[in-house]
Amino acid sequence: MQLQRSKWKAFYEGLIEWIIRICGISAVVFVFAIFIFVFWEGKGLLFSGNFSVWELLTSEKWDPTHEPASFGAARIILGTFSVAILAMTIAVPFSLGGAIFISEFCGARLKEILKVVIELLAAIPSVVWGFIGLTVMSIFIRDLGSNTGLSVLNGAIILALMSMPIILSISEDALKAVPDSYREAAIGLGVTRWQMVYRVLLPGAKKGLLAAVLLGMGRVVGETMAVLMATGHALNNPFDTNPPFFHALMEVKTLTATIASEMGEVERGGEHWQVLFLIGVLLFTITFAVNMTAHLVVHGVKRK
Amino acid sequence: MNNSQKFTATSFTRSKETREKWVRYLMFVVTLLMALPVILLISYLVHKALPVLSLEFITDIPRNQMSAGGIWPAVLGTIYLVALSLMVAAPVGVMAGVYLNEYAKDNWFTRLINLAVINLAGVPSIVHALFGLGAFVLFAGLGESVIAASLTLAVMTMPVVITSTREALSAVPMSFREASWNMGVSRWQTIRGVVLPNSVSGILTGVILEVSRAAGETAPIMITGATASLTFRQGETVYYLLGEKFMALSYHLYYFSTQWTPPRLLLDEGTGEMLPMTQAAIEHAEAIPYGTAVVLLGVVLLFNSLSIAFRYYLRTHRKW
Amino acid sequence: MVNDSAKIRVENLKAWYGQREVVHGISFDVHPNEIFGIIGPAQSGKTTLLKTLNRTLEFTSGSRMQGLVEMDGQDVYNIKDVYGYRRRVGMVAPLPVGLPLSIYDNVAFAPRSFGLKDKDTLDELVQKCLEQAALWDEVKDRLDSLGTKLSGGQQQRLTIARALSHQPEVLCLDEFSIAIDPVTTMKIEDVLMELRESMTIILVTNLIQQARRLAKRTMFLLNGDLVEEGDTEKMFSGDAANPKTNEFVSGAFG
Numbered sequence: 089m090q091l092q093r094s095k096w097k098a099f100y101e102g103l104i105e106w107i108i109r110i111c112g113i114s115a116v117v118f119v120f121a122i123f124i125f126v127f128w129e130g131k132g133l134l135f136s137g138n139f140s141v142w143e144l145l146t147s148e149k150w151d152p153t154h155e156p157a158s159f160g161a162a163r164i165i166l167g168t169f170s171v172a173i174l175a176m177t178i179a180v181p182f183s184l185g186g187a188i189f190i191s192e193f194c195g196a197r198l199k200e201i202l203k204v205v206i207e208l209l210a211a212i213p214s215v216v217w218g219f220i221g222l223t224v225m226s227i228f229i230r231d232l233g234s235n236t237g238l239s240v241l242n243g244a245i246i247l248a249l250m251s252m253p254i255i256l257s258i259s260e261d262a263l264k265a266v267p268d269s270y271r272e273a274a275i276g277l278g279v280t281r282w283q284m285v286y287r288v289l290l291p292g293a294k295k296g297l298l299a300a301v302l303l304g305m306g307r308v309v310g311e312t313m314a315v316l317m318a319t320g321h322a323l324n325n326p327f328d329t330n331p332p333f334f335h336a337l338m339e340v341k342t343l344t345a346t347i348a349s350e351m352g353e354v355e356r357g358g359e360h361w362q363v364l365f366l367i368g369v370l371l372f373t374i375t376f377a378v379n380m381t382a383h384l385v386v387h388g389v390k391r392k
Numbered sequence: 393m394n395n396s397q398k399f400t401a402t403s404f405t406r407s408k409e410t411r412e413k414w415v416r417y418l419m420f421v422v423t424l425l426m427a428l429p430v431i432l433l434i435s436y437l438v439h440k441a442l443p444v445l446s447l448e449f450i451t452d453i454p455r456n457q458m459s460a461g462g463i464w465p466a467v468l469g470t471i472y473l474v475a476l477s478l479m480v481a482a483p484v485g486v487m488a489g490v491y492l493n494e495y496a497k498d499n500w501f502t503r504l505i506n507l508a509v510i511n512l513a514g515v516p517s518i519v520h521a522l523f524g525l526g527a528f529v530l531f532a533g534l535g536e537s538v539i540a541a542s543l544t545l546a547v548m549t550m551p552v553v554i555t556s557t558r559e560a561l562s563a564v565p566m567s568f569r570e571a572s573w574n575m576g577v578s579r580w581q582t583i584r585g586v587v588l589p590n591s592v593s594g595i596l597t598g599v600i601l602e603v604s605r606a607a608g609e610t611a612p613i614m615i616t617g618a619t620a621s622l623t624f625r626q627g628e629t630v631y632y633l634l635g636e637k638f639m640a641l642s643y644h645l646y647y648f649s650t651q652w653t654p655p656r657l658l659l660d661e662g663t664g665e666m667l668p669m670t671q672a673a674i675e676h677a678e679a680i681p682y683g684t685a686v687v688l689l690g691v692v693l694l695f696n697s698l699s700i701a702f703r704y705y706l707r708t709h710r711k712w
Numbered sequence: 713m714v715n716d717s718a719k720i721r722v723e724n725l726k727a728w729y730g731q732r733e734v735v736h737g738i739s740f741d742v743h744p745n746e747i748f749g750i751i752g753p754a755q756s757g758k759t760t761l762l763k764t765l766n767r768t769l770e771f772t773s774g775s776r777m778q779g780l781v782e783m784d785g786q787d788v789y790n791i792k793d794v795y796g797y798r799r800r801v802g803m804v805a806p807l808p809v810g811l812p813l814s815i816y817d818n819v820a821f822a823p824r825s826f827g828l829k830d831k832d833t834l835d836e837l838v839q840k841c842l843e844q845a846a847l848w849d850e851v852k853d854r855l856d857s858l859g860t861k862l863s864g865g866q867q868q869r870l871t872i873a874r875a876l877s878h879q880p881e882v883l884c885l886d887e888f889s890i891a892i893d894p895v896t897t898m899k900i901e902d903v904l905m906e907l908r909e910s911m912t913i914i915l916v917t918n919l920i921q922q923a924r925r926l927a928k929r930t931m932f933l934l935n936g937d938l939v940e941e942g943d944t945e946k947m948f949s950g951d952a953a954n955p956k957t958n959e960f961v962s963g964a965f966g
Contacts, residue, residue: 091799091826091879093578098793101580112491113485115508115554118547122515125526182422187417204700205427211696212430212689213608214517215642219649219685220433223440245568249430265680280408282415303514312611313642317650342516344611349614351525369520372515380512381538498773571809571871573768575822575878576799586819590812711812712860 102367123372127308130365133159139359144366148343150323152360159363161370163325167240167340170326171315172308172320174244174336179308183252192285203257210253214313215219221246221318234337238320241336246314256280262296263289267322298344302382306375309343316345342373419433425564434689445707449683453624457655458648459669459677463684466644467623469538470607470633470691472490473640477549477606478540484597489557489595494583513551517611520548524616537616539634544612556598560591565712593706597699604695608688610642620647641688648672649683718782719744719912720765720882727760727769734760737779738930742882747908749927749944750916751898753965757936758916759806764883765914766801783882802880802911806887808867810859811874815842815851818859818870819896822878837877845909846872846899859944865892872900878909882905884914889922900905901926920961924948932957 133139139159147160171324190202224236224243234241266289274284290297320339327334354360393613401409492509496502500653524544534540564587588595589662610618619637624630632638654677657666669677718741727735735757742748750758763769765778767788767853781788783800791797799822807956809819819838828834838855842848847869851862861871868891875883885904891898895946923930924944931941932954938945940957952958959965 091823091828093793093795093826097827100555101578104580107485108495111487113494113505114484114488115512115550116505118550119508119512119515121527121548122519122523123513124520125531126522129522129530130528183423185419188415188424188478193416193425202423202427208693208696209427209430211476211604211608211692213610213642213692215608215646216437216689216692218683218686219645220437222649222683223432224436234447280412282412306514310514310519312518313646313673314517317646344516347518347522348614350612351521365526367523368519373517375514375519376511377518379511380507383510452736567807567809568811569804570768570771571819571874573813574766574803574805575796575825575874576795576797576801577822577825578795581825585825586811586813684729711808711858 097367121328124364125371126372129307130362130369133359134366136168136359144363144370147148148325152354152363153249157359161343161346162368163323164341164343164346164367166325166327167319167323168342168344169311170240170334170340171243171247171319171342172305172381174240175247175308176305178248179255180246181247181253183255183300183304184297185344186252186256186265188285188289192261192289206253206256209249210257211359212250213221215317217246217250218314218317219233221314225318228260229337232337235346236320236339238339240319240326240340242318243342244336246318247308247311250311250314251308253303254307255300258303259293259297260301262293262300265296268293269350298387301384302378302385304352306358306378310371310375312348315342316348317343321345321349338376343367345372348353360375399413402469405417417541421566424534430566436684437685439638439691441679441686443679444683445686450687453626453630454526455626456658456673457656458620458652458680459673463641463644463680464482465624466604466639466684467687468630468642469618469632470642470688471543472538473545473613473639474603474606476539477633478599478603480543480546481553481602481606484511484546485602486557489554489561490583490588492554493558493561493581494587508550508553509554512547513555515548517548517609520544521612521615522614523547529616535635536615536637538617538632538634538638541613541618541640541680544616545606545609548603548612550608551604552602552605553598555599557591560594560598561587564590590711593702597702597706598618600699600702604692604699607693607695609644611645613640614646615641619642620652623669630675641684641691645681645688646686652681654678678712714828717744718742719782719784720914721782721785722765723780723782725761725764725777725781726773727764727777729760730774734936735764735777736936738933738936740938740941742912742914743929744912745908745910746929747904747913747915747927749930750914750924750933751920751930751960752933753940753960755935756933758933759886761933762803762914762916766798768798768803786867794806799878800874800881802883804868804872804875804876804888805884806890808864808871808891810862810867810870812858812860814856814872815859815870816855817864817879819873822874825876835870840933841873841876842870843878844903845869846896846903847873865896868892868899869896872950879946880911882912882914884916886916887918889917889919897922913951920948920963934960 123208127211138156144159144161145165146160149160150163151158151159176289182385204215213382221242229237229239229242257360269290270288271284319342321341322339324338326338326340347367354364441635443482450467451462451464490512492505521544524540528534528540528543529536568586569582572586617637618640620643622639653675654669656668658669660667720742723739725735725738726733738761752758760769764781767890769777781900788797811821816838819841820834823834823837839848842851847866850866859867862870870889872888888900907913914924917925927944929942930944930947932939934956938956940952946952947957948961950958
């Protein structure tokens with residue numbers, strides 16, 4: 089009985105292993121390709137005389153179709169962050185509370201059910217959320233004194249509902265990662281569960297919780313369809329130097345929604361087209377930075 | 393045992409216990425507050441969609457300037473998107489997962505790949521859209537088409553497949569691989585014969601999730617080839633060529649809810665006259681976006697439930 | 713002592729995990745068709761040594777080795793077909809591992825991967841290997857059931873059957889009796905005595921008496937150093953060259 093691998097088989101395996109290696113690096117290739125392609129389409133404007141990054145970031149004058157055009161995205165950036173920050177303000181307390189309840193206070197059966205519900209919530213497409221904002225949420229917001237109901241507040245509520253399942257599940261993982269021996273030690277000292285959560289779990293899981301909030305923030309800043317449909321999409325600055333300092337019922341434009349809504353109508357290769365790609369580069373950079381920070385918070389600069 | 397030996401709660405422990413009870417209720421309410429509104433919202437959508445919801449709504453083409461009929465071309469477009477993106481994302485994603493879990497050594501390059509996967513998952517969908525426009529529509533010359541949009545979706549959803557493949561593979565104990573290597577079985581044979589058969593269901597849950605993601609995404613397809621204004625004649629078989637623009641459920645919903653208003657006058661086919669729409673027809677037309685939303689939601693939730701059910705099945709049917 | 717007819721020759725073998733050197737320059741020979749015993753307390757480098765013999769150390773990340781390992785006079789680290797080489801060395805790990813395949817496929821897995829397809833030959837081979845591992849009688853009626861569902865002792869014998877399935881020339885056993893009962897251990901020991909006719913056996917054992925029963929020559933490792941190698945009877949009779957060996961075999965430590 090001869091046990092010998094055939095040459096052909098060895099060749100075939102070598103081939104498969106090469107294909108696997110190539111697929112393995114595909115993620116790296118894609119991330120670089122995304123940056124390069126998006127940057128490439130916008131680079132003409134970036135290096136031309138009538139554009140400056142400083143103007144893009146600080147000028148409030150966004151008039152890309154006018155001759156000569158002005159590309160000041162400050163209001164759009166402020167609009168993006170107003171929606172994102174308000175959304176996080178709503179989402180974080182609920183998500184953390186939910187995560188604590190699910191990981192520490194509820195029974196095994198309820199936990200299973202809630203986790204399934206939350207997973208399903210996370211799966212609802214953003215265009216459906218946008219539709220809800222447009223049709224349902226706007227009714228309630230109109231009652232608060234807004235004409236259309238489309239506003240920072242509407243977008244923020246929708247984004248909060250969207251990001252809560254994500255923040256919650258990452259937070260729950262972070263809480264779960266705190267060793268049970270900590271819990272047992274604390275309970276053994278006679279403290280209540282709540283004291284245990286407050287004094288042992290939250291400090292123990294703080295890195296993971298921070299990462300959860302950051303990742304939620306990344307999602308919220310990058311979200312497109314929901315804000316496009318729910319924020320009303322008008323060029324306003326919701327911040328104010330006079331009281332009340334913040335107009336939650338104002339319609340705003342966000343970075344993502346600007347690209348989505350204006351891309352379809354611009355001349356291919358024109359300056360307006362290019363500036364939208366540059367906004368894409370800006371968005372890529374922001375989310376990249378947020379994701380990296382979240383990763384570094386959890387894993388440290390060097391992996392152990 | 394006599395009574396004096398029993399422990400009794402002091403007022404201090406009693407107040408501690410009450411507080412703990414309240415905290416528990418509070419947390420429960422907080423959790424409910426998250427889930428409940430969404431359930432209410434969904435019921436509201438279904439309620440508003442009731443006038444159009446029927447099997448015909450899914451299988452019929454749009455009629456009367458889209459104010460009547462169904463959404464079949466959009467459903468079909470979504471099927472195209474899902475199938476085509478799956479054809480790319482599933483094999484590449486699974487193999488990337490296999491590479492990361494089975495071949496990659498613990499070095500800087502592997503860490504770079506891991507970071508890339510994390511970031512790929514975090515890139516905003518509209519940036520993926522810009523990439524698709526630059527790379528597939530323009531650079532590769534595919535034009536605004538079903539194939540360009542599917543490739544964009546494939547790149548975007550690949551991290552889902554990679555991550556769940558890795559998870560499924562790493563659940564297979566290392567000792568199985570070692571036992572196989574000890575017999576002189578090659579790395580690939582070990583993966584084929586021992587590792588993959590025991591993680592295939594876990595990988596499938598990830599693939600199903602990819603389907604759900606691909607079906608729901610709107611931003612990446614809206615500038616790479618999706619359109620809402622294709623018209624089909626009655627009796628015509630609806631299909632798309634790979635290089636053609638297409639309709640899709642998610643984009644259909646966006647278009648219907650933001651850019652579309654029911655026509656005032658409709659052509660009466662019997663008399664050839666233009667007649668105003670009846671009240672019933674207007675109500676029907678207004679329910680179409682809700683119907684589209686419910687169908688889209690149904691598809692996405694169906695696939696996610698499938699994935700969850702699969703996971704539960706797995707947990708109860710382990711082979712070791 | 714250099715023996716030209718050695719089945720396996722090891723010279724100045726060193727191995728590291730990261731910065732930690734766990735085997736410090738060991739040299740020894742294993743003769744054809746002998747049972748060669750290796751004894752020593754935990755952490756003395758026995759398992760690492762076996763892993764260098766069948767070239768599986770490289771699967772442990774951060775590991776490194778140096779020195780010469782020869783089989784039949786050929787440097788095994790120069791062999792291109794590493795899988796073909798591993799096939800020639802059977803390895804039984806200390807903890808029983810049933811692969812999540814049927815009992816039949818557990819044994820037929822390796823031969824199939826080397827291109828053996830004929831059903832009758834496979835059937836015969838599977839039965840022979842299971843019989844040799846003293847498992848056939850217990851499982852012959854349920855060859856289709858999962859190997860992972862067998863008891864620990866049965867899985868250990870399944871592991872031995874698998875190690876025999878690819879027709880090795882050298883069989884390494886790493887504390888095989890750790891998870892099985894004395895009766896089965898005795899059965900397998902009888903099998904090993906028979907197998908000695910057709911292959912070379914390296915037996916790492918935690919049971920000092922097992923080495924005495926089976927091995928003609930024995931090697932004593934301590935903290936990665938070779939303390940003594942020689943005739944088993946001599947080593948166990950209390951007049952070993954090194955006092956440490958005497959202490960170990962008499963149970964003073966280990």
